[in-house]
Every structure is written in C-alpha cells, then in structure tokens.
Amino acid sequence: xxxxxxxxxxxxxxxxxxxxxxxxxxxxxxxxxxxxxxxxxxxxxxxxxxxxxxxxxxxxxxxxxxxxxxxxxxxxxxxxxxxxxxxxxxxxxxxxxxxxxx
Amino acid sequence: xxxxxxxxxxxxxxxxxxxxxxxxxxxxxxxxxxxxxxxxxxxxxxxxxxxxxxxxxxxxxxxxxxxxxxxxxxxxxxxxxxxxxxxxxxxxxxxxxxxxxxxxxxxxxxxxxxxxxxxxxxxxxxxxxxxxxxxxxxxxxxxxxxxxxxxxxxxxxxxxxxxxxxxxxxxxxxxxxxxxxxxxxxxxxxxxxxxxxxxxxxxxxxxxxxxxxxxxxxxxxxxxxxxxxxxxxxxxxxxxxxxxxxxxxxxxxxxxxxxxxxxxxxxxxxxxxxxxxxxxxxxxxxxxxxxxxxxxxxxxxxxxxxxxxxxxxxxxxxxxxxxxxxxxxxxxxxxxxxxxxxxxxxxxxxxxxxxxxxxxxxxxxxxxxxxxxxxxxxxxxxxxxxxxxxxxxxxxxxxxxxxxxxxxxxxxxxxxxxxxxxxxxxxxxxxxxxxxxxxxxxxxxxxxxxxxxxxxxxxxxxxxxxxxxxxxxxxxxxxxxxxxxxxxxxxxxxxxxxxxxxxxxxx
Numbered sequence: 001x002x003x004x005x006x007x008x009x010x011x012x013x014x015x016x017x018x019x020x021x022x023x024x025x026x027x028x029x030x031x032x033x034x035x036x037x038x039x040x041x042x043x044x045x046x047x048x049x050x051x052x053x054x055x056x057x058x059x060x061x062x063x064x065x066x067x068x069x070x071x072x073x074x075x076x077x078x079x080x081x082x083x084x085x086x087x088x089x090x091x092x093x094x095x096x097x098x099x100x101x102x
Numbered sequence: 103x104x105x106x107x108x109x110x111x112x113x114x115x116x117x118x119x120x121x122x123x124x125x126x127x128x129x130x131x132x133x134x135x136x137x138x139x140x141x142x143x144x145x146x147x148x149x150x151x152x153x154x155x156x157x158x159x160x161x162x163x164x165x166x167x168x169x170x171x172x173x174x175x176x177x178x179x180x181x182x183x184x185x186x187x188x189x190x191x192x193x194x195x196x197x198x199x200x201x202x203x204x205x206x207x208x209x210x211x212x213x214x215x216x217x218x219x220x221x222x223x224x225x226x227x228x229x230x231x232x233x234x235x236x237x238x239x240x241x242x243x244x245x246x247x248x249x250x251x252x253x254x255x256x257x258x259x260x261x262x263x264x265x266x267x268x269x270x271x272x273x274x275x276x277x278x279x280x281x282x283x284x285x286x287x288x289x290x291x292x293x294x295x296x297x298x299x300x301x302x303x304x305x306x307x308x309x310x311x312x313x314x315x316x317x318x319x320x321x322x323x324x325x326x327x328x329x330x331x332x333x334x335x336x337x338x339x340x341x342x343x344x345x346x347x348x349x350x351x352x353x354x355x356x357x358x359x360x361x362x363x364x365x366x367x368x369x370x371x372x373x374x375x376x377x378x379x380x381x382x383x384x385x386x387x388x389x390x391x392x393x394x395x396x397x398x399x400x401x402x403x404x405x406x407x408x409x410x411x412x413x414x415x416x417x418x419x420x421x422x423x424x425x426x427x428x429x430x431x432x433x434x435x436x437x438x439x440x441x442x443x444x445x446x447x448x449x450x451x452x453x454x455x456x457x458x459x460x461x462x463x464x465x466x467x468x469x470x471x472x473x474x475x476x477x478x479x480x481x482x483x484x485x486x487x488x489x490x491x492x493x494x495x496x497x498x499x500x501x502x503x504x505x506x507x508x509x510x511x512x513x514x515x516x517x518x519x520x521x522x523x524x525x526x527x528x529x530x531x532x533x534x535x536x537x538x539x540x541x542x543x544x545x546x547x548x549x550x551x552x553x554x555x556x557x558x559x560x561x562x563x564x565x566x567x568x569x570x571x572x573x574x575x576x577x578x579x580x581x582x583x584x585x586x587x588x589x590x591x592x593x594x595x596x597x598x599x600x601x602x603x604x605x606x607x608x609x
Binding site: 060062098100 | 273276
C-alpha cells in the first residue's frame, strides 16, 4: 500500500463502501473496510465478504478518524463494512451543528 | 479532493430532488441533471482547450453548471462582475485566456476580438448540458488545484485574483455543513451576486446539504418576498442593505407575516449591519433564526458566526456586555483561529482593538502572480480592524485603513456611526477622516436623514458628546440624500472620504 495522499479515493473490496482521504500522516498506512484492505478506486474488485467483526458499516457524508486523529477520511459511498487500521476500528467524527450561514 | 465530489455525493443520495431553480424563468435542474450536465459540459470545456471557464452573467442555472463543469475539467472557474464596463471586463479577460466564456445572449459576441476567447450564451450552455452524450466519469483529485479565481473589487489599483484551491473550499464545506442535512423540501433563496464569495459558498453548501436553491438574479424586496412565499423558502442569505429593504417593504406593504412563516432562518453578512435594522428585523420575524456571518474571499467565506441563540440572548439581556454582542460577528468556526494583533504584530488583550488575523484549512490568502500573503505560521492578515471580548466574540471596527488618526489618537468610524444611528432623525451615516491642518486628520460625517425628519448639526454633535469623548465628535458635516454602497452592501468609504475631504478643504 503506497503512502496515502489527501484526495485519494479508496474502495472497499468486500462491500460498496468508498472513502476519500481528507488528511493522512506520512508513511505507509493500510486502511481496511469490512476487514479487507481497501484498494484505489480504479482497480478495486470484489474479492470476498465483510468480516462479521468489521460489519459496523459506513455512512455517506460521515468522516472517520483514527484514535490519535492523524488520519481522516470522508465516506463518499455507504457500505456494510467498518473502517479500521491495524485491526482498530476508526471512529466517527462529530460534525458540530452550525447555523446555516450562506 | 475536488468540489465535484460534493455534487457526486448529492446526486447519488438524492438524484431527483430539485437542485437549482432560476427564480426569473422558473426553469429547474434536479441533482442528477446538474451532475450529468456538469460532466457533459466539463467535456466541452476540455475539448475547447480553455485554461479557465469564465461566467459573466447574473445568477442562472448556468452558474452552478459552469462552476462544477470547471471542477470536472480541472480548470479554474472565474465568475466576473457583470456590472463592470466592457473595457474593464476586456482587461480582466486578457488575464484568464485561453478562456471559455459563458455569458448573457446580449454579450456573447461582444468579446470576439479576443482570439483566445470561446463564447457561448448561458441559455445555450444550459440547453447543451441537458442534451445527453458522453459524460466525464473522472476528474482530478489533486487538492492543490485551483477551483475558483475571484477578482477582488480592487478599490486601489488593479484588481487582484484571489485563488481558492479545492482543498480550501472542500475543507470549508466539510467542517461547516452536514451532508444531506437539509430535509426534503427545504429551499434556500440566493440573491447575492454569483461573482461574490458568498454566492459561491451558497452553491456548494446547499449542494452538500441537499437543499433546493432558488436564484434571484436582481434583488428587490418585493420579488424576494414573493419568491419566499412561492417556493416556501426556509433559509436565505442577505447583505445588510437588503435586510433593511425587506424589513421596510414588509412593514409598509402590510403583507401577511403568516405567509413568511416558512422562513425559519435568515443569515446576513458582507457588510456592517446597523443595530436598528437587526433589532427591527428580529421584532418583525420573532420565530426566525438570525445568523451573522463574517468572512472574506481569501478565507473561502465564513470564518465567524453569531448564531440564533446569541442573537436572542443579546436582545433579551439587560447586561450591556451581552447586549452589544448583537453587533458582533460571533465566534470562530470550528477549525478556524482568530487573533487580534497590534501594529507591531503583538497579540492584544480582550476588548483591545487591532488587526484581525485568521488561520485555518479553508484560508487561502493567495493571489495569482503574487504568492501567499499569509505568514510563516499560516496567519492571514485581513486588513479588517476588530476586537475580541472576554468570551471570544469578535467585533468588527472597520477596515484597518479606515481608522482615523486625530492628533495621535486612533478613532474608529464604526463606533461613532453606531452612536449616530441611534438618533431618531438619522437614517444612515458615514464617518471618515479628512485632512486637517491642526490634527493631521479630522472627523467628518455624511448624514442621511429619515424621510420627513431632520436635526440641527449642533444637536447631533451634542448627541455624540453625551456618550463619547469630545475628540470623537465630527467637526465637519454634510447632509446627503443617500450614501454610496456597492452592490453587496459595502459602504464605499473611499468615495465618502474624497467628497467630504474636497468639501472640507474648500471651507
């Protein structure tokens, strides 16, 4: 897995899920969705099923972060699998409800 | 990262929702039609080999189409001010060639002497977008690519082209708008010009929220109210002069307020809101949530907001420190930092005035051909003067350049104007510095009286003296029928300064 860059799109290989990288630390990172490594959007193909232990699902428009908040991705397509790094599930980031201003 | 992704998500979540309706023609596009149209016209832009897509027209369906088609093609979108003269427009066009120009039918042949300009009328551009064909399926995701070039008004010298990259705009939307947050049937009325940052932000935030945008190309209060009722508009953004006219119109026309009960929120910004206007508006629309937004082109729109709860708390409070927050622009958005610094760059304490600095992911602070004006730590100097109170509420005190320096004392025109605006006979007032032999700069005022009312100048001077130090009392006055504003409600202080300065010199 090459280094992640802001703007990269990754697809799940076990569900419909798709994310975009909002920010990422340097170094190689492997994000899994549904327990299986994600692939770049261009060459992703379904290869298996969602691991029941990683079946929390992702919701379009929600942002997910790792525990130390160095990695952030945006879900651009919902899926049945959950996102994880090194077996640890990512957390959903809360969007503060703001008054509409424009 | 590309703003096109925001539209892609909207189109997949609610393809059949109405996305944009041109309030003058009644023509509409759904989210799917907008998404497909942008992908088709994106291919058209690529085929033309243009380096920029230029939109020179009032708001219409071509506005969001051109914005997203540019993003899809990976070239900057450049909305131009259609109120400029042809000569001014020609000069700006030369800076963005080769250009694909989408403009009104009357002007489509007006720039044919420019070899590097491909022109198409807005109605044709819109019609072509819905003609079907080979749609682009991919677009650049490099966050550093430039999404929008916006020419600043250029009050001094050549207009500067502010560069907003995809990363700035996307980060603004992700941090301030909840995806699909708008309930089905929610509609926003957009009446700010399409070449203004608020017009660009309105398109993107509504798309990401899944809201229906109704466009009002040329503002007048009566049409605005008609469109609110017709489309059951729930939210809108206005500049202060527009709100003043809406309040006047509703109060004078005796329109049923029940018809306007759909308007659950009303945001304003883009200029200083007179206290009297917002108080009157809140009394007229007690159930509407008011928000005051402060932002600049270079910060991808809003960086601070005074929300509905703060409005109501300030209006209901007996505590003068809380009351005065009604004229503040609220607190920084999440992810945005705001600081006040003095002339030497040092931080100032609570309630002390200085220049406003802003930092955050959405802050660009870059101009084409000039590089960034942010400092090494990413802080952008806004050139706006302001202060922050102990609770983090930001107060605007005019442009840093507007400060009057009278005998070594720094005076804020806004503070003096606020006092005069509470006088029963005063409808509007501008206070500026004019050259003065004794003091370096003297305080001058142009006052506009309410219809059928007037006051002696000496009475106005006494009125200021009751609440402020005598150095703040304007020494030179003129009574004007109206003050000069630009189309987004910004007072043209430079013009006031020139006219009052010339008149004072003749005395």
